[in-house]
Amino acid sequence: MSTILEIRGLGKRFGGLTALQDVSFSVPERGIVGVMGANGAGKTTLFSLIAGNARPSSGDIVLRGRSIVGLRPDQICRLGVARTFQIVKPFPSLTVRENLRTAALFGSAGFRRAADADAANEPLLGDIGLRAVADQPASTLTLSGQKRLEIARAVASGATLVLLDEVMAGLIPTEVARMLETLRHLQASRGLTLLVIEHVMRALMDLCGHIVVLHHGQLIAEGTPQAIANDPRTLGVYFGEAV
Amino acid sequence: MKDLAPNAWWAALWLATLAVLLALPFVANAYLVGVGLSLLMWLALTQSWCVLSKMTGYVSLGHVVFYGLGAYLVVVTWQRIPLALAVPLAGLAAAAFAALVGLPVLRVRGPYFVILTYGLAELVKYSVMAGEAASGTASRILFGTPDLTVVYFMMFGLALAAVALLTWVSRSRFGHGLRSLRENEEAAETLGVPVVRYKLLAFVLSAAIPAMVGAVMALRSTYFVVGQVFDPMISVTVIAMAILGGGDNARGPLLGVLFLGLLSELLWASAPLVYMIVLGVILVVFVLLVPDGLLGLLERRRARAPLA
Amino acid sequence: MAVIDTLLSGQLLFAALVTGTLYALVALGLNLVYGTMRMLDVAHGDVVMLGAYAAFWAFTGAGVSPLLAAPLVALAGAAAGVALYRGVFARLIARSSPAQAARLEANSLLLFFGLSIVVQNVAALAFTPNNRAYAWAGDVIHLGNVSMTGNRLAALLVAGSVCLVVALFLARSVFGLAVRAVIERREAAQVVGVDVDRVQWAAFALGFGTAALAGVLVSALEQFSPFSGFPFTIAGFIVIILGGLGNVTAGLAAALLLGAIETYGVALTSANWRSVLLYGCFVLALLLFPNGLFARRLRA
16 A cells, blocks of 8 residues: 655644654555544644645655645645644535535646536535535534535545544534544545544544554554554553553 | 526616616716716726625725826826827736735735725825925826717726626636635635635736726816825725625625715715715614625525515 | 934924824723724724814813813713713624624724714714814923923823823733733633623723823814824824734833834925825834734644
8 A cells, every 4th residue: 555645753843832743654545544642732733734734843744755845735735635624614605515616626626617516516415414505605504514514625625635633523422423434435435545633532443544642742652543542652641650 | 597587687787777878978968977987987996896805805995096096197197108008007007016015915814904905095195195296296187188978988898897807707716716715714725725826816906997997087087186086985985885785796886886876976066075974874884784785685585585 | 414413303302202192192092992892993083083173162162271171071082982882882792693793893994984984074064174273382492402382292291191190000900900801812801700891891981081182182282174083093003003902011112103203204304204104104014913913822
């Protein structure tokens, strides 16, 4: 399996605060990699750096063998990377369909005409469960609906690498199960690579083939879900010393 | 198909308006032609303003700066270069000015952008004033300007161009990108919209036509007063018309211009201060209570009515 | 050289101080109103204008000196501010949903701009648009080798002392702390038990009061019209941008700097350049600080 994304010695400082320090790991093509860690561990910063919303202080981010550090977010999107935001950022007065249209028109999917973009997004509306509200303004959706819209937008952009930032947050158990199903289906049917930040442990363990653990900006462990669940350093971070 | 009825109404309104305005110079007296000219002017100014401010959400309170620059250029080059060259040149000059200041200016967001554009327009105004005073130019009068009919049709062309521009932008992929960045700039950029480039382009596009409008109006008034061609009330009127109309396509400005333009004709000569007060009240009322304008009201009435 | 002489003249320094303290007074009020309400009050300068008219009518109509009229007009301004807050804004803020409130803040500039237009033109209708002026304490006093007129000296002393008193109050008193807390982060202040409503109307009272006071002082110094208020709004915003929102001491310094730029700039060029300098500073300040005026928040 080839590597789609390589993080090499990545570091980020905000003034006196070190958000990330010497983080290195790889993401295999079509894999689902989880990013785990307490709040403030640097997970969202990692996503911001990959998507181009912020510049690293040190290190490199290599997408399919090409460094993407210094590129603008819109350029990175056109290279096939899309992210969701932890605090959702829908286009409030545009309809769900129009929200997806933006992604399809400007992302790596590269559609030029609105009609073509909308047609291509039709199946996605069904997959993500937003067909019923497709012509409603995004601001009228529930939080769960808006989170699904975030995901749908990222997928509609034509991205092959999708960064999902806590998409399960605030969902009740049945919704979590449904979301897991949806994500697995999208990943399989479109050959996506997923990088997933999650606090909902069950979802993370269920979904991911590989997990990296961040703590205070450093990568302290990585491996399969089983390995991580038994890893003493991870347990130490989450439950305190020596369980 | 259920959208056919309102589309038909709008088509009728557009055709009627344009037909009346086209016929005016042939059938009406000079006063009415003047009213028509004024409506065409406001149509051109407001439609071009919407290309930037309605599409991107960056509300400019300094639209008059392009108008003034265009007027100034024509006056300064009067009888030195042919008019056929001066008017387009005015448009180009304003576009160049927008390209020059656009990058730093568009980094400023929200209400700060609004007052920045106001401040920028005033800065240009006072700079031109100081420049004129320094060169000892007390006033500028143009002799041998084309007659009213010619000026009228020039303005007609500009109004048509402005409507075409806004309509094209509104329906294009570019326009969808602008709307997206209006709704959430960070999300739009992350989804592939080149926001900086698009904002700048919208700004530059919105600059050319008002400059040419200013150039043409300089021919009409023949007497050039810096304070008048850079009058901030022109910017305010444009905003009021756009807010009154609502929406982010060419329809809203049509409503706003017709309504407010005709109102101003009634009040301007007799009670200019009252007209100003009405403008102010419109701004307050529409921002607070009717943010989607008349278009929004019409949409909501149509949504509530049973499907035809 | 003539330029050096100009720059070192005590005369100019005095003029710069007078202008600077007046700007400081206006900016102080704006800091309070804008800082607590979070809406760009571009009508602030119009309160200054109304204060000027009040003093004008007091002097020409009843022979009341501006020094006597000052506290009364300031009080009237403060009362008007509280009434406005109670009658309009409190209700607005309470009644709106979060979505409406967010949109209101974004559109607030147009809202206040509309209000400003209404106020200016109603004043023009009521008072005529012509310039007004009156002569008070115009006799020349000599302090050292600087000659000044009594009215300018009075303006400097009144504006300066009010600024210092209010600044001290904000910096030292518990209530002042509450005000600064609300300006910096409203919700957090609420959570720790600050009575935000009380802070708000007090801020309005102080804000409008100082603006009206500034108007009284201005009326004694130069001619004014219903449209004279706006340049003071601009000056107020320049000061806040440069000094930082809620930072009154930095604001004082910024105001004196602005006064100096204007005074010395005009002296070195001509009166025609006064507005160019003012708006030039304004545009520059906004371009240099594109994130506006809010305290830099730690990025998550």
